[in-house]
Amino acid sequence: MDLLTRDLLRVATIGSVDDGKSTVIGRLLVDTRQLFDDQLEAVAHASARRGVGDLDLSFVTDGLRAEREQGITIDVAYRYAATPTRKFIIADCPGHVQYTRNMATGASTADLALMVLDVARGLKEQTRRHLCIAALLGVRAIVVAINKMDTVRWSESAYSAAVDEVATAARELGIADVTCVPTSALLGDNVVAASLHTPWYVGPTILDALERSDAGAWDSAEGARLPIQWVLRQPGGGRSYAGMVSGEPLAVGDRVTLLPAGISTTVTALRGPSGPRDAAPAGVAVDVELADDLDASRGDLLAREPLPTVTRELRATVCWFGDEPLRAGARLRVKHTTRSTPAIVEAVESRVDVERLEIEPADALATNDIGVVRLRTADPLVVDDYAQHRVTGGFILIDPVSNVTRAAGMVGDPGLPGTSARA
Amino acid sequence: MTTIERRPTTLDHLEALESHAIYILREVVAECERPVLLFSGGKDSAVLLHLAVKAFAPGGLPFPVLHVDTGQNFPEVLAFRDETVDRTGARLLVASVQDAIDRGLVADPGPTGSRNRLQTTSLLGAIQEHGFDAAFGGARRDEDKARAKERILSFRDAFGQWDPRAQRPELWQLYQGRVNHGEHLRAFPLSDWTELDVWQYIARDRVALPSIYFAHHRDVLRRDGMWLAVNEFVEPRAGEAVERRLVRYRTVGDATCTGAVESSAATLDEVLAEVATATVSERGATRADDRFSETSMEDRKREGYF
Structure with a gap:
């Protein structure tokens, strides 16, 4: 059977509570026949028991007891769909502001965001916040379901007004690829099957838009990077260095620099999961041998030009998840690529006003705030600007006592065209 | 509307899933002190062990494998377990539900009663006894709606409990394996695989x-x-x-x-x-x-x- 050679697209959903996000995903799965009969039956039973109509499709993804009881999404649910050419990993993200950390979890690995908004209610603050976080995390394409079109009698002017609102926000956030689709997830219009109610609309359905989208736009970052995860001992006493390639492909014969030491050497052998190969693109777990006998270990990084920066001083955009405000003087651990080291917050410089998309001076970040901070680290880090390189630009901040992850960090200023570069 | 040109991508979905799983295996081994791989003899744990061997080749596995044995096995599966352990050179540990019953830790459900739920006591007992701080499992998110909610590295408190309402954020591929004494992690390298992906991979490899x-x-x-x-x-x-x-x-x-x-x-x-x-x-x-x-x-x- 020829079921192989599909590519992989990671999608995160965005939207406010009650705009129908989980219903859109449910509809997508039901209409592409990704759900099994027993799973559909379970959804029907759960719907009937709570008296919410024949089939409440949001029950497909709201899997936790508390979520079903309260009718809200608390944490990300991962769902899978496949067409003949593409496998989709769909992170259905929560809408409530107190679960922003879970939304960021789902969006951080996404190639594309699927945004859902209620045509009658437009872009709510929560949706705007999530779109902002998705943009900061580097999501560069969005597919937008302008949903509940049945409630406005399939009005083209209501749809156009919502499209304009989305376009304005996307422009301010620097999201270039925007595809809007008029839908009724409840009735199934334009999610998988084209609608008969929208003769004025000639664009793709949600599924068409997801299938056409450009997967892995991040692979095109300049310069190969290989953060060393683990040292493997080879027969005969040699060593090889294991990690996952990011940025440009890495090849046998490449001149690379071991950082932070700054020593140049050459890749003499490269192996992927299935054995030796000449080159490996981003996303392949490899191990490499080097021409010189170097003291390289976990936390070091092999890079091909243009080289990243070695630094103990970071200026970064962070999304703060801690319960207590983040202020200057806070001591945390940073995990960046495969290196962990203590860090001190030197200063909180500014925060992003998500509603007005402006940067304003600030000396603290409250829970779920996004802002710019300066950090000093005990060991040097090997970084790229996040806008250029997701793997070497992203880091997390960890509470040194409880070990809970407190922040997502991105090296550099927030890349929002609607805001000034410096506060 | 913006037209999006699709670029040819270099990895197919099996290659992407395989590399991601190997990356997770290496990351957990590097971050944790005493990992263990849970091996039931089922297809998912067979794939997981296969990936673990690849991740640490040409050396041996840097952790033991643990079979939680209900004593109510299919003989073909026990034979497969032993063959696999021999072939890979893995160090096998067995946590026996019968043993937990004999020691009075759990009630005997009788000769034909299910011991499925009793596995939890034996599993947590083995984790405590050996001081494991990370346990690899072959669970997949497409199996069940509760599993669909779980992180790739999933935190367990000192009582072995999962709190689905307070999961750690998990950003990018920065898997965070720090735990305090007595706590542990479950690590699921096959999280994003579906049943069909697993079978396609079994066929390919x-x-x-x-x-x-x-x-x-x-x-x-x-x-x-x-x-x-x-x-x-x-x-x-x-x-x-x-x-x-x-x-x-x-x-x-x-x-x-x-x-x-x-x-x-x-x-x-x-x-x-x-x-x-x-x-x-x-x-x-x-x-x-x-x-x-x-x-x-x-x-x-x-x-x-x-």
Whole structure:
């Protein structure tokens, strides 16, 4: 059977509570026949028991007891769909502001965001916040379901007004690829099957838009990077260095620099999961041998030009998840690529006003705030600007006592065209 | 509307999933002090062990494998376990449910009662006894709606409990393995694989499996809408007829609660074709333990189940 050679697209959903996000995903799965009969039956039973109509499709993804009881999404649910050419990993993200950390979890690995908004209610603050976080995390394409079109009698002017609102926000956030689709997830219009109610609309359905989208736009970052995860001992006493390639492909014969030491050497052998190969693109777990006998270990990084920066001083955009405000003087651990080291917050410089998309001076970040901070680290880090390189630009901040992850960090200023570069 | 040109991508979905899983295996081994790999002898743990061998080649596995043995096994699966351990050179630990019963830690459900839920006590006991701070499992998010919610690195408190309302954020591929003494992590490198992905990978890499995954004739009886194999743990009750049918297994668990499906799929290609067109989920078709309530898996997971 020829079921192989599909590519992989990671999608995160965005939207406010009650705009129908989980219903859109449910509809997508039901209409592409990704759900099994027993799973559909379970959804029907759960719907009937709570008296919410024949089939409440949001029950497909709201899997936790508390979520079903309260009718809200608390944490990300991962769902899978496949067409003949593409496998989709769909992170259905929560809408409530107190679960922003879970939304960021789902969006951080996404190639594309699927945004859902209620045509009658437009872009709510929560949706705007999530779109902002998705943009900061580097999501560069969005597919937008302008949903509940049945409630406005399939009005083209209501749809156009919502499209304009989305376009304005996307422009301010620097999201270039925007595809809007008029839908009724409840009735199934334009999610998988084209609608008969929208003769004025000639664009793709949600599924068409997801299938056409450009997967892995991040692979095109300049310069190969290989953060060393683990040292493997080879027969005969040699060593090889294991990690996952990011940025440009890495090849046998490449001149690379071991950082932070700054020593140049050459890749003499490269192996992927299935054995030796000449080159490996981003996303392949490899191990490499080097021409010189170097003291390289976990936390070091092999890079091909243009080289990243070695630094103990970071200026970064962070999304703060801690319960207590983040202020200057806070001591945390940073995990960046495969290196962990203590860090001190030197200063909180500014925060992003998500509603007005402006940067304003600030000396603290409250829970779920996004802002710019300066950090000093005990060991040097090997970084790229996040806008250029997701793997070497992203880091997390960890509470040194409880070990809970407190922040997502991105090296550099927030890349929002609607805001000034410096506060 | 912006038209999006699709660029040719370099990795197919199996390559991407495989590399991601290997990355997770290496990351957890590097971050944690005492990892262990949970091995049931089922297809998912067979794939997981296969990936672990690749991740640390040419050296041996840097962790032992743990079988939580209910004492109610399919003999073919036990034989497969022992062959696999020999072939890979893995160090096998067995946490025995019978032992927990003998020591009075859990009540004996009787010779034909299910020991499935009792595995949690044995598993948590082994984790504590050996001081494991990370346990790799082959669980997948497509199996169940509670699993669909779980992180790739999933935190367990000192009582082995999962708190689905307070999971750690998990950003990018920065898997965070720090725990305090007595706490541990579950790590699920196959989180994003579906049943079909697993079978495609088994076919591509010729991963060895227990024979019961392929069609064979077996004495079975119908109970709770499932075909259960008749053996020393499952005996016919009044009104239950024993029939000889052509069956195979889609999942492998405790013999008292794992059902067979009627199938003539005897080769990998035939199984792939069957899985691609299945209309009932693998757990729905074959697991009595998930049928008690809407949230069976969530409830068991909260207690520390796999």
